[in-house]
Amino acid sequence: MIKEKKNLFYGLIAVMLLVLPFVYDSRSMIILLTQVFIFAMFAMSYDLLLGYTGIVSFGHAMFFGIGAYTIGIFMKQFEPTVPYFLLAVLVTVVLTAILSYIVGLLTLRLKSHFYAMLTLAFAGLFLVLAEKWRSLTYGNDGFTFRTPEVFRDRFDFYLICLVAMILVFVLLTRFTNSPLGRVLQAIRENEPRAESLGYSVIQYKIIASVVSGVIAGLAGILYSMSLRFVNTSVFTMDITLDALLMTIIGGVGTLVGAIVGAGIIEFAHHWLTQLAKVHWIFERWIILFGIVYILAVMFFPKGIVGTLQNMKKRKKHTVENKDDKNISG
Amino acid sequence: MSAQLKLNNVETYIGQFHILQGISFEVRKGEVTVLLGRNGAGKTTTLRTIMGLNPASKGQVQFNGEDIHSLPTYQIAQKGIGYVPEDQGIFAQLTVEENMKVAMKSDNDQTQARLHYILDLFPDLKTFWKKPGGLLSGGQKQMLSIARAYINENELLLIDEPSKGLAPIVVEKVMESIMEMKENTTIVLVEQNFMMASTIGDRFYIIDDGKTVQSGEMQVLKDDQDMRRKYLGIA
Amino acid sequence: MEVFFNLALNGLATGMLIFLLAAGLTLIFGLMDVLNFAHGGLFAWGAYSGTWIYATTGSFFIGIIGAIITGLILGMITERFIIKPVYGNHVQQILITLGLMLVLSELLKVVWGPNQLSAVAPSFLQGSWEVGNIIIIKYRVFIILVGLLVFLAVQYVLKNTKIGLVVRAGVMNKEMVQALGINIKKVFMLVFMIGAAMAALGGVLLGPYSGVIHAEMGMEFAILAFIVVVIGGMGSFPGSILAAILVGLSGSFMAYYVPDLALAANMLLMVVVLIFRPQGLFGMKG
Numbered sequence: 095m096i097k098e099k100k101n102l103f104y105g106l107i108a109v110m111l112l113v114l115p116f117v118y119d120s121r122s123m124i125i126l127l128t129q130v131f132i133f134a135m136f137a138m139s140y141d142l143l144l145g146y147t148g149i150v151s152f153g154h155a156m157f158f159g160i161g162a163y164t165i166g167i168f169m170k171q172f173e174p175t176v177p178y179f180l181l182a183v184l185v186t187v188v189l190t191a192i193l194s195y196i197v198g199l200l201t202l203r204l205k206s207h208f209y210a211m212l213t214l215a216f217a218g219l220f221l222v223l224a225e226k227w228r229s230l231t232y233g234n235d236g237f238t239f240r241t242p243e244v245f246r247d248r249f250d251f252y253l254i255c256l257v258a259m260i261l262v263f264v265l266l267t268r269f270t271n272s273p274l275g276r277v278l279q280a281i282r283e284n285e286p287r288a289e290s291l292g293y294s295v296i297q298y299k300i301i302a303s304v305v306s307g308v309i310a311g312l313a314g315i316l317y318s319m320s321l322r323f324v325n326t327s328v329f330t331m332d333i334t335l336d337a338l339l340m341t342i343i344g345g346v347g348t349l350v351g352a353i354v355g356a357g358i359i360e361f362a363h364h365w366l367t368q369l370a371k372v373h374w375i376f377e378r379w380i381i382l383f384g385i386v387y388i389l390a391v392m393f394f395p396k397g398i399v400g401t402l403q404n405m406k407k408r409k410k411h412t413v414e415n416k417d418d419k420n421i422s423g
Numbered sequence: 424m425s426a427q428l429k430l431n432n433v434e435t436y437i438g439q440f441h442i443l444q445g446i447s448f449e450v451r452k453g454e455v456t457v458l459l460g461r462n463g464a465g466k467t468t469t470l471r472t473i474m475g476l477n478p479a480s481k482g483q484v485q486f487n488g489e490d491i492h493s494l495p496t497y498q499i500a501q502k503g504i505g506y507v508p509e510d511q512g513i514f515a516q517l518t519v520e521e522n523m524k525v526a527m528k529s530d531n532d533q534t535q536a537r538l539h540y541i542l543d544l545f546p547d548l549k550t551f552w553k554k555p556g557g558l559l560s561g562g563q564k565q566m567l568s569i570a571r572a573y574i575n576e577n578e579l580l581l582i583d584e585p586s587k588g589l590a591p592i593v594v595e596k597v598m599e600s601i602m603e604m605k606e607n608t609t610i611v612l613v614e615q616n617f618m619m620a621s622t623i624g625d626r627f628y629i630i631d632d633g634k635t636v637q638s639g640e641m642q643v644l645k646d647d648q649d650m651r652r653k654y655l656g657i658a
Numbered sequence: 659m660e661v662f663f664n665l666a667l668n669g670l671a672t673g674m675l676i677f678l679l680a681a682g683l684t685l686i687f688g689l690m691d692v693l694n695f696a697h698g699g700l701f702a703w704g705a706y707s708g709t710w711i712y713a714t715t716g717s718f719f720i721g722i723i724g725a726i727i728t729g730l731i732l733g734m735i736t737e738r739f740i741i742k743p744v745y746g747n748h749v750q751q752i753l754i755t756l757g758l759m760l761v762l763s764e765l766l767k768v769v770w771g772p773n774q775l776s777a778v779a780p781s782f783l784q785g786s787w788e789v790g791n792i793i794i795i796k797y798r799v800f801i802i803l804v805g806l807l808v809f810l811a812v813q814y815v816l817k818n819t820k821i822g823l824v825v826r827a828g829v830m831n832k833e834m835v836q837a838l839g840i841n842i843k844k845v846f847m848l849v850f851m852i853g854a855a856m857a858a859l860g861g862v863l864l865g866p867y868s869g870v871i872h873a874e875m876g877m878e879f880a881i882l883a884f885i886v887v888v889i890g891g892m893g894s895f896p897g898s899i900l901a902a903i904l905v906g907l908s909g910s911f912m913a914y915y916v917p918d919l920a921l922a923a924n925m926l927l928m929v930v931v932l933i934f935r936p937q938g939l940f941g942m943k944g
């Protein structure tokens with residue numbers, strides 16, 4: 095029953111977001127929300143790693159960046175048409191899958207430090223690659239490109255991103271509730287135990303890493319399409335940090351948390367950057383989030399959504415306990 | 424005679440596993456108290472709980488009348504308890520000398536004299552003085568571990584299965600040294616080797632399924648074949 | 659020949675700077691099982707505070723001392739308030755130290771502004787010697803000497819003092835060290851502070867070497883230091899200097915002959931080590 099209520103609630107919000115552009119015609123709000131959807135997808139892919147499998151990646155930007163550059167290069171070097179768009183999606187999926195598979199294979203059998211470190215270093219490598227391979231990437235400055243006709247309208251693109259986000263949410267919810275997803279969570283809770291139950295932990299971790307990498311790549315595609323521009327910033331640590339902040343502050347291991355986190359960070363980014371005109375200190379708004387993030391890791395490791403869920407559960411528990419006492423007493 | 428170490432209904436969890444479920448015993452000053460019990464009964468965990476390595480979640484551990492169960496490990500050790508773990512805990516890449524030095528609280532004449540005395544007790548250690556601890560044989564590691572726990576003037580030694588995996592002749596050597604140390608130190612000994620346990624032990628406690636179930640003078644156990652068979656699986 | 663010599667000297671100097679960063683990382687990891695992702699932030703703080711003090715007082719020496727003190731203080735604060743509450747939880751540690759990295763580098767911009775600072779070597783370290791037709795830049799020699807000196811000093815402490823003995827024993831078996839009556843938490847803090855101070859020293863030395871300092875270089879050098887720690891073996895102090903020199907030299911030669919592959923070469927080295935010898939070339943822990 096509770097689950098139904100929850101689904102109803104999510105559905106309601108989805109419908110509200112769907113009709114929003116028809117009732118509230120603000121270009122900047124539409125653009126901002128589009129960003130939120132894109133980063134929500136990215137953050138959910140991150141949550142699959144961190145929240146559901148207990149893997150810390152510091153190089154998630156590389157998958158995002160691969161998607162962003164692949165679409166840009168295809169649109170620029172070939173034609174901004176739907177077939178080339180589909181081809182770019184396919185290439186992104188293949189590239190990110192192969193890369194995440196290799197990275198996972200190399201490090202996931204080692205301590206969590208190694209995965210974090212190797213992904214960090216790999217992302218650094220892609221950043222350098224994007225800077226140096228000027229014939230394709232135009233170096234640091236990046237390049238603008240045209241997108242296929244169907245994606246040009248802001249409102250249509252808004253709807254496309256929203257639908258993509260909902261799809262990713264539904265798919266990942268299914269995935270994490272599938273038997274495979276349950277094994278992943280068992281691994282996060284107690285790896286040696288999962289191992290002793292006969293699961294090949296490394297295989298499962300690699301699967302999670304691949305799924306996550308591919309979704310991050312798709313988010314990257316939408317990101318650079320929304321800007322019709324791509325430069326090396328998509329490979330920087332900042333992008334990975336965004337995913338981290340969103341997931342941690344929103345709540346790890348909940349998926350909804352990633353969406354909430356994306357909303358908070360993107361809106362804060364938007365408003366606080368505007369405030370920078372008032373006082374330069376607001377340009378350093380990220381400090382505030384850094385501190386919130388540290389405190390969250392220390393005191394609310396479950397983030398906003400997780401903490402709320404816990405509070406609800408606890409309430410339920412105490413009620414049940416009271417009932418128990420009534421029965422026994 | 425007052426108890427030097429006293430455990431009162433101690434319970435310990437490791438992770439979510441309830442390992443010790445009620446351990447109570449008293450160790451009298453100057454005696455050798457032997458903890459017996461089958462594999463997995465909780466003997467090692469009991470010693471680790473005393474040392475604060477797996478802290479007790481319920482019950483009391485008292486040393487010389489003072490509660491120590493909520494102290495950190497290093498403070499418990501500083502109270503005068505030496506520990507010889509089941510795996511000996513040798514620092515493999517440190518030399519025998521360095522292994523001893525980590526433990527030595529001071530480097531004065533008194534400690535030096537004690538060191539000489541100990542090296543006479545375990546001449547092998549003198550031979551391998553500059554060799555890495557990891558290269559020692561099983562018996563020598565055991566001796567190093569005991570020597571290291573004994574170098575400070577500890578009032579109490581906790582020794583976990585010193586005979587484990589050793590040839591009978593080496594067991595005898597280790598046993599002799601423990602007999603010698605017994606003269607000025609109280610000892611809690613975990614031991615499966617009943618010959619050794621009964622030779623040096625004054626008093627015994629049997630642990631089963633995380634609880635102390637039997638106790639008495641060593642002689643009682645020597646005479647009671649049924650009890651031995653029931654709890655220790657030996658005749 | 660001249661080119662070779664110059665590249666070698668350059669590589670050695672860079673290697674020493676990386677070593678100063680990697681040494682703390684590896685000691686902290688070996689002893690405390692903490693991989694400090696904020697280490698690059700401490701490096702950058704050393705660079706900024708030291709350069710600023712140097713510029714204000716006019717004394718390079720005071721600048722270095724200032725950087726070291728900054729490192730010690732930040733190290734203490736970090737250990738006490740950031741690391742200690744999450745000991746034993748790897749994921750939390752990794753996440754929290756990265757958060758600290760973010761805060762540290764943003765704070766730099768608040769204190770010293772978002773622009774880069776420039777630094778020049780003090781006059782007695784400027785210029786170069788000429789031996790035959792080889793030009794030896796004085797400041798690079800200075801960096802190499804300082805790096806060696808730090809290595810020897812730490813190595814001496816590790817080998818010949820009680821505290822060094824305790825640190826080495828702690829790397830192997832923390833529980834046993836405590837069971838021998840030693841308060842390892844105090845040792846943790848000390849090692850963390852010294853590691854931070856070494857990173858800060860590396861940072862301030864970098865200033866006159868590269869001419870300018872900016873907040874991002876903390877992360878840049880940290881990545882090199884991570885590579886070094888993996889290659890040298892997590893927890894191996896001698897491994898960290900050998901691997902740092904290796905990475906410094908390969909970076910310097912690659913940058914000359916195939917500039918685009920300089921970072922890639924070191925990364926590749928790390929990947930190969932990870933596949934075939936995850937405990938590192940000189941390490942003992944996996």
Ligand SMILES: Nc1ncnc2c1ncn2[C@@H]1O[C@H](COP(=O)(O)OP(=O)(O)OP(=O)(O)O)[C@@H](O)[C@H]1O
Binds near residue numbers: 437442468469509
């Ligand atoms: N880290 C741990 N996690 C889970 N269970 C543990 C852990 N350590 C010990 N146990 C369990 O606790 C119980 C008691 O173990 P303990 O080592 O104290 O037994 P013991 O009496 O010393 O056995 P032995 O004679 O084999 O040394 C065992 O069932 C063991 O499986």
Ligand SMILES: [Mg+2]
Binds near residue numbers: 466467468509
């Ligand atoms: Mg045992």
